[in-house]
Amino acid sequence: MQTRILRARLLEAQLDLAHRREQSVIVLLTGHAATHKGRLVNELNHWLENRHTEVHALGPSSEEQERPYWWRFWRRIPDRGRIGIFIHGWYGDGLFARAERRLSPGAFRDRLAEIRAFEAELAAEGVVLLKLWMDIDRSDQRHHLQALQADPVRAWQLTTADWQRHLQHAAIEALGREMRNVTAVDHAPWRRLDFRDPPEQLQRVGALLHETLVAPPEPPSEVPEVMAGEMPAAPSIRRADPRTKTSLKKSSYAARLVEEQGRLAINAREAARRRLPVVLAFEGLDAAGKGGSIHRLTAALDARQYRVHRIAAPSDEELALPWAWRFWRRLPADGRIAIFDRSWYGRVLVERVEGLAPEAAWRRAYAEIREFERQLLAHGTVLGKLFLAISQEEQLRRFKARAATPHKRHKLTDEDWRNRERWDDYRQAIDEMFARTQAPGAEWELIACDDKRRARLRVLESVNERLEARLASPI
Incomplete structure (x- = not known):
């Protein structure tokens, strides 16, 4: 030619x-x-x-x-x-x-x-x-x-x-x-x-x-991955009971909150000194308390050290690129903390249940997520994955309370009510997510949240335990 x-x-x-x-x-x-x-x-x-x-x-x-x-x-x-x-x-x-x-x-x-x-x-x-x-x-x-x-x-x-x-x-x-x-x-x-x-x-x-x-080539139907050890046992939301027999008293909660936040402040400063990147992914059912838990967590941190990423529907810029791009670009530098209020797991949860992603895409995402998290761990990232669970009865009570409280009404949307109608579908998707993305160093923490005070303390305890395990490691 x-x-x-x-x-x-x-x-x-x-x-x-x-x-x-x-x-x-x-x-x-x-x-x-x-x-x-x-x-x-x-x-x-x-x-x-x-x-x-x-x-x-x-x-x-x-x-x-x-x-x-x-x-x-x-x-x-x-x-x-x-x-x-x-x-x-x-x-x-x-x-x-x-x-x-x-x-x-x-x-x-x-x-x-x-x-x-x-x-x-x-x-x-x-x-x-x-x-x-x-x-x-x-x-x-x-x-x-x-x-x-x-x-x-x-x-x-x-x-x-x-x-x-x-x-x-x-x-x-x-x-x-x-x-x-x-x-x-x-x-x-x-x-x-x-x-x-x-x-x-x-x-x-x-x-x-x-x-x-x-004449571009046909895309692959599956994504290979670099495996990293055997999968540890995964939690199950359908077998867990998020309810508690007694609520934690406010005075006991306040004392323990100060203790756990002080513990976190020390651990976070040491992680920064050692240049350890930290990634925390929060997922959970609507009204389970992700925002409140993240607020108690960040109250113990230096604002210069962390960033909270609230993941919603993708922007036009994000839609023009592969779906994982928006999570890769938000990864923290060494010594910093990235907190994701919802995360890459949206593809196998809301996008799956609501039909926002083709079945081939969300099924492929399990391998993509495992490889993404393996890359984080290979770099030395401390990875925490927390799922906040709530009972159907407690969720309804909180929805009604939000609707009746002017300064909380904005938190309740038509989407929340629609998601509630797909309760069983979400629980099935959540358990499959646990089973297929549980891995050494990337284990899920399932937190019962019917009692907000106990749940917030458990979030702090879980993050502290994850940080202390890494700080105690000679590597």
């Missing part, structure tokens, strides 16, 4: 992508050094309408090092209708670290498994992947590096890392072959490009991108 015709067709396909806003596209280039990757990206960007493209060549910043590894990539996923171009992307770190033996064979295999899970999740959420391996023979690579070094106009492009990659050519070739074999799947295949003159390379890449835009 003539270059002029190819450029016109590619631009037409890109503008159609931007108009429909149904998918986004990621072009990822990695491979050997001295294969024109930078020049190729620059020229491809000129072919495209660059108002709808973004280019990323990543080196981890201090901000990124303070969060789980995949945060840096999640925050750069392009919106629907856009094209993101990544040089090396999520492959370069592992590939070159393994070539330099900074990464063990087992850790390299684990990274490849993480990549498979990450790319499957992206593909299932409408992100189309075009992955290009840039190949070059070792002798051609040497001649090209020597020519660059001898050219006063282009010598600045050459770095010591390029020569290092040349010395590692055999290792990178073997590791690259293993990497492609493990991560090549129908929804994210690899395309291998031999070293050629830049115009020929650009023609080939342009043709592959056009093909990807007009």
